Amino acid sequence: MTLPYIDENDRRHEVQIREGDVFLLPRLVPHSPQRPTGTIGLVIERRRKAHELDAVVWFCQKCHNTLHRVEYWRDNKAMKIKEIAAAFNADKELRSCKRCGAVLPDPTPT
Numbered sequence: 315m316t317l318p319y320i321d322e323n324d325r326r327h328e329v330q331i332r333e334g335d336v337f338l339l340p341r342l343v344p345h346s347p348q349r350p351t352g353t354i355g356l357v358i359e360r361r362r363k364a365h366e367l368d369a370v371v372w373f374c375q376k377c378h379n380t381l382h383r384v385e386y387w388r389d390n391k392a393m394k395i396k397e398i399a400a401a402f403n404a405d406k407e408l409r410s411c412k413r414c415g416a417v418l419p420d421p422t423p424t
Contacts, residue, residue, distance in 0.1 A: 315355040319345040374411040382408045
């Protein structure tokens with residue numbers, strides 16, 4: 315599994331987590347676990363308190379500026395993330411960086 319994350323200085327890092335490895339990421343660090351098709355990866359998160367929101371955030375691939383952030387309550391997390399991602403992917407303006415002008419490609423198959 316590959317774990318891209320953004321540190322407190324807005325620098326992008328990538329950690330390779332191999333079979334049998336454990337990696338502990340501090341709380342509130344923007345991250346995106348990615349694993350190859352046909353593999354299994356286990357991500358364990360702490361239980362959220364009733365008043366805590368979760369968030370989906372997209373970053374510019376060129377300058378790492380925040381493109382878009384959506385906060386949501388964790389009930390029915392899978393459905394919310396799909397809806398949030400679909401809305402983001404469909405909107406070129408949301409995918410366009412206000413700092414450098416780069417546009418994040420729409421990953422939706424055509």
